Amino acid sequence: xxxxxxxxxxxxxxxxxxxxxxxxxxxxxxxxxxxxxxxxxxxxxxxxxxxxxxxxxxxxxxxxxxxxxxxxxxxxxxxxxxxxxxxxxxxxxxxxxxxxxxxxxxxxxxxxxxxxxxxxxxxxxxxxxxxxxxxxxxxxxxxxxxxxxxxxxxxxxxxxxxxxxxxxxxxxxxxxxxxxxxxxxxxxxxxxxxxxxxxxxxxxxxxxxxxxxxxxxxxxxxxxxxxxxxxxxxxxxxxxxxxxxxxxxxxxxxxxxxxxxxxxxxxxxxxxxxxxxxxxxxxxxxxxxxxxxxxxxxxxxxxxxxxxxxxxxxxxxxxxxxxxxxxxxxxxxxxxxxxxxxxxxxxxxxxxxxxxxxxxxxxxxxxxx
Numbered sequence: 001x002x003x004x005x006x007x008x009x010x011x012x013x014x015x016x017x018x019x020x021x022x023x024x025x026x027x028x029x030x031x032x033x034x035x036x037x038x039x040x041x042x043x044x045x046x047x048x049x050x051x052x053x054x055x056x057x058x059x060x061x062x063x064x065x066x067x068x069x070x071x072x073x074x075x076x077x078x079x080x081x082x083x084x085x086x087x088x089x090x091x092x093x094x095x096x097x098x099x100x101x102x103x104x105x106x107x108x109x110x111x112x113x114x115x116x117x118x119x120x121x122x123x124x125x126x127x128x129x130x131x132x133x134x135x136x137x138x139x140x141x142x143x144x145x146x147x148x149x150x151x152x153x154x155x156x157x158x159x160x161x162x163x164x165x166x167x168x169x170x171x172x173x174x175x176x177x178x179x180x181x182x183x184x185x186x187x188x189x190x191x192x193x194x195x196x197x198x199x200x201x202x203x204x205x206x207x208x209x210x211x212x213x214x215x216x217x218x219x220x221x222x223x224x225x226x227x228x229x230x231x232x233x234x235x236x237x238x239x240x241x242x243x244x245x246x247x248x249x250x251x252x253x254x255x256x257x258x259x260x261x262x263x264x265x266x267x268x269x270x271x272x273x274x275x276x277x278x279x280x281x282x283x284x285x286x287x288x289x290x291x292x293x294x295x296x297x298x299x300x301x302x303x304x305x306x307x308x309x310x311x312x313x314x315x316x317x318x319x320x321x322x323x324x325x326x327x328x329x330x331x332x333x334x335x336x337x338x339x340x341x342x343x344x345x346x347x348x349x350x351x352x353x354x355x356x357x358x359x360x361x362x363x364x365x366x367x368x369x
Contacts, residue, residue, distance in 0.1 A: 250336030
């Protein structure tokens with residue numbers, strides 16, 4: 001007589017938690033790369049988002065989880081920021097523990113790729129030797145300015161402003177990272193617990209009587225409308241739509257920022273609008289490439305400008321048929337790619353959960369005897 005497959009013990013919660021612990025430990029280790037001098041500051045956000053997305057995808061899809069519960073949403077909200085802690089903790093600790101104070105000279109200034117007012121400064125020591133990495137700081141220095149910074153003698157992490165680097169210790173970094181890691185695993189445990197409850201098989205009693213499985217709507221850990229497959233589909237499609245809404249312009253702005261044709265927009269008109277506590281200007285005008293290869297009669301500057309421009313605005317366009325130009329220093333692709341990636345990962349998790357749940361309902365249940 002064949003043993004009843006439904007009576008076999010299911011996957012271990014501790015085994016799943018251990019798998020997640022290894023995946024997240026590797027992810028947090030790789031996130032440190034975003035603070036190293038070998039990674040340009042503009043590319044650091046791609047490292048942060050990419051590593052997080054892969055780790056979360058491996059966790060959810062690799063273990064075959066089937067439903068979106070409240071703890072899944074909490075996990076998605078906190079996991080990204082917790083996985084980032086080693087990158088910033090290691091940089092501060094290295095500079096605080098062995099950093100060297102240097103009065104460096106700014107030799108080059110570049111815009112950041114993020115939606116902030118910081119600039120990237122290339123520095124040189126008093127003897128002319130180039131400082132490894134770039135300093136990301138507020139807009140206040142020009143070429144030739146002397147800046148007091150803290151530099152890693154081994155060139156491992158990027159420099160920091162002297163007034164913003166405190167005393168660091170390896171023990172303090174380890175404790176802080178382990179604390180955040182413990183919080184992440186605690187949230188992960190609740191996710192694992194809910195998922196095991198949702199997919200727990202019915203166990204046949206010793207007399208061979210078949211016990212009916214718990215109805216889908218009665219499974220614990222569900223979130224109202226998400227208890228239904230239709231709810232999962234709606235949530236997945238909404239998240240997928242939001243991801244495309246952010247990723248498409250984000251990728252376009254990323255391409256324009258680094259591969260677009262540079263030029264200027266002669267602002268002809270601006271539409272002023274007000275927000276909750278801010279105001280902005282949507283400006284239009286003809287674009288002329290610096291090399292004269294492209295001239296467009298009317299483009300719209302993106303994103304909105306903080307103030308009404310008083311002269312030509314440096315910008316870039318992706319090509320000769322563009323109707324938008326990305327203003328230098330105002331690009332927002334990092335925010336769009338981050339938000340789009342987060343929504344995309346959650347959309348994949350929700351839609352794959354629907355498919356796996358449907359397949360599970362089609363499989364015949366085992367019988368006792």
